[in-house]
Amino acid sequence: MNTKYYLAVDIGASSGRHMLAHLEDGKIVLEEIYRFSNEMIDRKGYKVWNVRRLFQEILSGMKKCAELGKIPYSMGIDTWAVDYVLLDENDRRIGETVAYRDKRTYGMDEEVYKLITEEQLYLRTGIQKQIFNTIYQLMALKKKEPGQLERAETFLMVPDYFNFLLTGRKVQEYTNATTTQLVNPATKDWDDELIEKLGIKRNIFQEIKMAGCEVGELEQEIQKQVGFNCKVILPPTHDTASAVVAVPSRKEETLYISSGTWSLMGTERLQADCSKESMFHNFTNEGGYGYRYRFLKNIMGLWMIQSVRKELVPDMSFAEICELAEKEEITSLVDVNDERFLAPESMVEEVRSACWETLQQVPKTIGEIAAVIYNSLANCYAMAAKEIEIITGQKYQELHIVGGGANADFLNKLTAKYTGKTVLAGPTEATALGNISVQMITAGEFADLKEARECIYHSFEIKLYKA
DSSP: OOOOEEEEEEEOSSEEEEEEEEEETTEEEEEEEEEEEOOOEEETTEEEEOHHHHHHHHHHHHHHHHHHTOOEEEEEEEBOSSOEEEEOTTSOBOSOEEOTTSGGGTTHHHHHHTTSOHHHHHHHHOOOOOTTSHHHHHHHHHHHOHHHHHHOSEEEEHHHHHHHHHHSOOOEEHHHHGGGTOEETTTTEEOHHHHHHTTOOGGGBOOEEOTTOEEEEOOHHHHHHHTOOOEEEOOOSBHHHHHHHTOOOOSSSOOEEEESSSEEEEEEESSOOOOHHHHHTTOEEEEOGGGOEEEEEEEOTTHHHHHHHHHHOTTSOHHHHHHHHHTOOOOOOOOTTSGGGTSOSOHHHHHHHHHHHTTOOOOOSHHHHHHHHHHHHHHHHHHHHHHHHHHHOOOOSEEEEESGGGGOHHHHHHHHHHHOSEEEEOOTTHHHHHHHHHHHHHHTSSSSHHHHHHHHHHHSOOEEEOO
16 A cells, blocks of 8 residues: 655744655654755845745655655645745746844834824733734834835745645645734735735735645646645645644633744633733734634743854764753843843843843853753743633643744753643654645645544653642
């Protein structure tokens, strides 16, 4: 019997990889077949993504499937959120794909609020305010390079753009579209009135489709390059939305953290909560698979540790950094959600300055700096958990941590300690698994999301940390 393979192309803010999966004895078998780096580059005064290179890397990983003789039945691409590509009337890219950490959006919130108040914007979209949301990026473009918007005929989120290059078809996937802060949570479609208020052409936005839809098959030229044809399926193209699909919970009410460069902490809901209370606590209602809502809070996450490692000890593993941090007794805490940690010149100095300014012990060694960051993250998780319980009226005994951060043993221990909850850590490859699970549901391998999650629970190791 021929094995049916599914390919997840999972591109994060620091790296990308191609993960192949198949079912064997009722369990998912996952295999990494290709990995590549990804980082922002400075070009023409902006921090940008090299999308041309990224697409070549996508093709290189697909060629690897052909070399291995493991031709995928279908494939799906997920990336980070909020960033986009504009195309002209000839489908050529307009300008650079500016990265969300670029400072061009600073002050653009006030420009948006001249047209619609912050409260009205939240009531309409349910999306938390973050200065890099697509709505502020488009306002920055309108103010600084209006010609680009005037020339634009197509707006696509980054994974939508890659799907277009593969298939020649332009569609926008729901979970990623919601992060633009331009989608109405009631209609689950573009908010035409809001887009008009902003002075942006409505016709550049494409039809929104739910994860699980087929985009199409590979174009002839792509088939020649990679050596095969397959279906291109929409997974939840926002990597966090894919990761949440893979939360191996067996309960309806679940508290989770998708832990990676960002820590996304929240729960799944069937209705968006666009209340003033949710807005006050800065929670978001991002789209999830099957029109669920990911009611969550963005927390700075392991970006801080990644930056410190790159700055001080690039050859040291994260496990080694964790071990050093666990030996320290420093009790200083910083506000990990402070914008000062978004893209500082030196993360090390920013952490030290934050401690000094609040009259706390200033960390000196890599172990002390890491201990401050890990304790600060766990403390932030605890505060967010309390807010979620107050707003939802639910009491959660367990907390699922999925994604790469599920490997951070010391942070998991601290999270159990600070939150007072049992932490279930794993699977680490949650994003790729969520991507693949939706492809498998579409192909009929699983009946529904519940069955897919049950399979994930039995297929991968889940570590328990008691409070």
